[in-house]
Amino acid sequence: MNWLLVVIGAAVGAPLRYLTDRLVRFRHDSVFPWGTFAVNVTGCLVLGLLTGAAGAGHASSHLQLLIGTGLCGALTTYSTFSYETLRMAETGAGFHAAAYVIASVTVGLGAAFGGVSLAQTVWS
Numbered sequence: 001m002n003w004l005l006v007v008i009g010a011a012v013g014a015p016l017r018y019l020t021d022r023l024v025r026f027r028h029d030s031v032f033p034w035g036t037f038a039v040n041v042t043g044c045l046v047l048g049l050l051t052g053a054a055g056a057g058h059a060s061s062h063l064q065l066l067i068g069t070g071l072c073g074a075l076t077t078y079s080t081f082s083y084e085t086l087r088m089a090e091t092g093a094g095f096h097a098a099a100y101v102i103a104s105v106t107v108g109l110g111a112a113f114g115g116v117s118l119a120q121t122v123w124s
Helices: 002-027 034-055 061-075 078-090 094-122
Strands: none
Touching (some): 002 061, 034 061
């Protein structure tokens, strides 16, 4: 039955990723892929919060499957991040590609660590 939790989370995460990306692209037409950046950083934050809550004993294994594996797994996208970086580099937007990689890793890790820290503060 655990697989059903993952499926339900993914059924929410995948459309949420697509709709968020479309909305961001509609509002900010740019070489920089702000939509993918936004969903990836958001996923890092949510997963950090969940990890911190689980570490404090406030997130069940079922919630971890639903939100961590299902929702965050479908919401975030490493393959699109890689593809967009490659496309920017190939089309002469090397500066944007480098900025995207650096910002994604830095801000994503910061969001994950921030989420863990916030959850530990709330549940300690």
